[in-house]
Amino acid sequence: RDPGIWDVETNKFTKIPGMSDPDKLETSGTVLLPPAQDQKYMVIGGGGVGESKLASEKTRIVDLKADDPKFTDGPSLEKGTRYPQASILPDDTVLVSGGSEDYRGRGDSNIHQARLYHPDTNSFEKVADPLVGRNYHSGSILLPDGRLMFFGSDSLYADKANTKPGKFEQRVEIYTPPYLYRDSRPDLSGGPQTIARGESGTFTSRAASTVKKVRLIRPSASTHVTDVDQRSIALDFKADGDKLTVTVPEGKNLVQSGWYMLFATDGHGTPSKAQWVHVP
Ligand SMILES: [Cu+2]
Structure with missing residues (x-):
């Protein structure tokens, strides 16, 4: 598939060139990098179509404010990663975690790793490994207290030899990023519950x-x-x-x-x- 921008007013589609591993975009993740005003998107990992064993370790970044936007490679993950989870954090980093190398975690290929992406330096920082493997039908969300919740995973098989059917992962993991291991954190209270744009x-x-x-x-x-x-x-x-x-x-x-x-x-x-x- 060709990535690009669909202008809904003119119904025109403008392709954006430069995507690496374009044949391994199935099960990739896309995130609007923080802050949204920068209009930079990152496409993370991905795999070959269907039950392909292939997966991409690449990240690709596009700056939609550029005159001629094109994808360029960002830092690579250690392993080819299908189903990466990506959550934006309040310090303008993005936590990329989990996924699997093979289709739906086949061959015991869950990736027990997490990385913090820093948009300002365009680099990954290694952070604590998650405890539970997460592949298909999984996700991560930022919680209001600054931690994250990892949930789900739908392994095709339960064993490395791919002989026993998998079970849906029911364990939920609460993940604490490094920024909550400091001595203090700012407090925030009060304020209005509604603020209009421009107010x-x-x-x-x-x-x-x-x-x-x-x-x-x-x-x-x-x-x-x-x-x-x-x-x-x-x-x-x-x-x-x-x-x-x-x-x-x-x-x-x-x-x-x-x-x-x-x-x-x-x-x-x-x-x-x-x-x-x-x-x-
Ligand atoms: Cu589904």
Whole structure:
């Protein structure tokens, strides 16, 4: 398949060149890198069509703000990865975890690894391995307290020799990223529950003066390695004493209506717990 952009007004399709491993895009994951204003997408891993044994270890990145957007390779994963889970975190990194090398974890090929992608340096950082293998019908979502939930997995077989039918994975794993192992984290409370596009809201934080980033992160709705809702929107903000006043940007394409998690993150990259904010 050729990746590209469909203009719904003109019904024209413009191909975007440069995708590596284009024959291994089935079961790949796509994420709008944080912040959403940058309009950079990453396509992670993927496998050959159907029950192919082939998988790609590549990541590919496209900057849609460029004059002539094209995919270029980002850092590679250690293994060819089908069904990678990808969750945007409040510090503008992306946690990529799990997946399997072969179709639906065949041959005991689940990947017990996690990596933090740093968009600013275009690099992966190795972080703690997840405990449970996750392949088909699995997902990861960011929780309002800054941790992640990993769930699901639908192995075709239960054994390495592929002789016994697999069982659906019912264990849920709660994963704590490195940013929650620091001495302190910013607090965040109060504020309005509704902020319209272009409007501001004032929250309370004793750490307001240390806040370096404020992000609205859409709650995840992940299925089949796809989460079209997932995005993190950068907000302008002002600190004054223990008050933090944040402004939601204009633009319905950037800020779709609905509920968001509002995170305030300090200079170390440590996020607060989220306050829920509705954008009407
Ligand atoms: Cu399915």
